[in-house]
Amino acid sequence: MALPTPDTLVPGDRLGVLRNITTADGATGDLAVVEGTVSTAVDDLAGTSGVDATGWMSLPPLADMHAHIDKAYTWEMAGRPAGSLEDAVACWQRFGARLTEEQITTHARRALMAALRAGVTTMRTHVNFHEGVDPLRGLRAVVALRAEFSGLVDLQVVAMHGHLHEDDLIREAISRGADLLGGAPHLSPDPIAEMDRTIALAEEAGIGVDLHTDETLDPHSLDIVHLSRITAHWPADRTRSAGHCVSLAVQQPEALTEVLATAAAAGLSIITNPLTNLYLQGWENPVSTPRAIPPLRAIREAGIALAAGGDNVQDPFNPLGNGDMVDVAAALVIAGHLSPAEAWQVSSAGRSLLGLRPAAGEHGDVADMVLVRASSIAEALAERAPDRVVVREGRVVATRRLSTATVDIDTHAPKEITV
Numbered sequence: 001m002a003l004p005t006p007d008t009l010v011p012g013d014r015l016g017v018l019r020n021i022t023t024a025d026g027a028t029g030d031l032a033v034v035e036g037t038v039s040t041a042v043d044d045l046a047g048t049s050g051v052d053a054t055g056w057m058s059l060p061p062l063a064d065m066h067a068h069i070d071k072a073y074t075w076e077m078a079g080r081p082a083g084s085l086e087d088a089v090a091c092w093q094r095f096g097a098r099l100t101e102e103q104i105t106t107h108a109r110r111a112l113m114a115a116l117r118a119g120v121t122t123m124r125t126h127v128n129f130h131e132g133v134d135p136l137r138g139l140r141a142v143v144a145l146r147a148e149f150s151g152l153v154d155l156q157v158v159a160m161h162g163h164l165h166e167d168d169l170i171r172e173a174i175s176r177g178a179d180l181l182g183g184a185p186h187l188s189p190d191p192i193a194e195m196d197r198t199i200a201l202a203e204e205a206g207i208g209v210d211l212h213t214d215e216t217l218d219p220h221s222l223d224i225v226h227l228s229r230i231t232a233h234w235p236a237d238r239t240r241s242a243g244h245c246v247s248l249a250v251q252q253p254e255a256l257t258e259v260l261a262t263a264a265a266a267g268l269s270i271i272t273n274p275l276t277n278l279y280l281q282g283w284e285n286p287v288s289t290p291r292a293i294p295p296l297r298a299i300r301e302a303g304i305a306l307a308a309g310g311d312n313v314q315d316p317f318n319p320l321g322n323g324d325m326v327d328v329a330a331a332l333v334i335a336g337h338l339s340p341a342e343a344w345q346v347s348s349a350g351r352s353l354l355g356l357r358p359a360a361g362e363h364g365d366v367a368d369m370v371l372v373r374a375s376s377i378a379e380a381l382a383e384r385a386p387d388r389v390v391v392r393e394g395r396v397v398a399t400r401r402l403s404t405a406t407v408d409i410d411t412h413a414p415k416e417i418t419v
C-alpha cells in the first residue's frame with residue numbers, strides 16, 4: 001500500500017518516520033521522530049511505515065527575530081504613506097493614538113498566524129509604547145497573545161520606549177511581562193544617555209536588551225560601539241542585540257573591522273532586517289541608491305551571532321511585509337549576497353538566541369521543522385516554497401498548500417495542472 005505523503009498531513013498529525021526526505025545539507029534519507037525528538041538510529045528507522053517524503057525537504061524552522069506585530073496591517077489606516085524612516089516615524093506619531101487595544105490584538109494575531117503558517121516558530125517582537133493615552137495597551141495585547149500562541153510560536157516581547165517615556169512607565173512595562181527592553185536611541189537627542197538609561201533599567205530588572213541601532217546611512221552613527229562597551233560585562237546568556245546596524249554598510253574597511261571586533265568581544269548579536277531597510281533608506285539617493293544592508297559576511301566572520309527579522313508587515317515602515325521569513329531569506333541572497341544555505345541558516349538562527357533546543361534535524365534535536373516541497377534550499381527560496389508543513393515536537397501544527405488549475409480551452413472545463 002502506498003505511504004501517505006506530506007500533502008495529506010493535517011494539523012494534529014504526529015510524525016513517525018519520514019522516508020526519503022532531503023535535509024538542509026542536501027542528503028536524502030530517512031528520519032524518525034521519537035517522543036518529539038529527531039532520531040536517525042537504525043532501530044527507529046526499521047519497518048516500512050511512515051510518510052513518503054520524496055520531493056520534500058526538512059529544514060530548520062524559521063525565526064523572525066525583529067517583528068513589530070503591534071503595528072502590523074496599519075498602512076491603509078495610516079493613509080498609505082510612503083517615504084523614509086523619518087517619514088514613517090512622523091506618520092506613526094500623527095496616526096498611532098487612534099489605534100485601540102482591540103485593533104492591536106486583531107492585527108497582531110493575524111501577523112502571528114501569517115508567521116506560523118510560513119514556518120516561523122520563534123519570534124521576537126518589539127512593542128511600542130503607543131501614542132496617546134494608555135501607552136502600554138500594545139504591550140498588554142501582545143503579552144496576552146504570547147500566552148495564546150504558547151506551543152506554536154515562542155514569542156519574546158521587547159518593550160520599546162521612546163526617550164520621553166518616564167523610568168517608572170518602563171518599569172511597569174517590565175512588570176507587565178516584557179522579556180527585554182528596546183528603544184531606538186539614534187532617534188533621541190542624546191543617544192549615549194538614552195542607551196545608558198536603558199541599560200541601567202535592564203540591569204535593575206536583570207533582563208536583556210534589543211535596541212534599534214544605527215538605522216541610518218550616516219557613517220558617524222556608531223551606537224553599536226557604546227552598546228558593546230556597556231554590556232560587555234553582562235553574563236554570556238543575557239541578551240544584548242543590535243537591530244538593523246545599517247551604518248555598518250557605509251564604514252571604511254579598517255573601521256568596520258574594529259567595530260565588529262568590539263561587538264564580538266562584548267557578545268553582541270546583530271539582527272538584520274533587509275526588507276524594511278531596503279525600503280526605508282536611500283530615498284535621498286534616487287541614483288546609486290544604497291542597499292542599507294550591513295555587511296553580513298563580515299559580521300559572521302567576526303564571530304558575531306547574526307539573525308534576521310521581517311520587521312514590518314504592511315505598516316508605514318513597509319507597506320509590503322508579509323511575516324514570511326522565506327521572503328527575508330530570499331532578500332538575504334539577492335541583496336545581501338549570502339548563499340541560499342547561509343540565508344536559511346541566518347533566518348532560522350534566532351532560536352539559539354532564545355536559548356531554545358537545536359532544531360537542525362540532527363539526531364537528538366527537537367523535532368521542530370518546516371517541510372517544504374523543494375529539491376534544494378535555492379529552489380525553496382526562489383519559488384517561496386508555496387507548500388509547507390510546520391512541525392513542532394513531531395506534531396503538525398500548521399499547513400499551507402498551493403492549488404493551481406486552469407481551463408481546458410476546448411471543453412471549457414476546469415483542468416488540474418500537474419508538473
Ligand SMILES: [Zn+2]
Pocket residue numbers: 066067068126212243311
Ligand atoms: Zn524595528
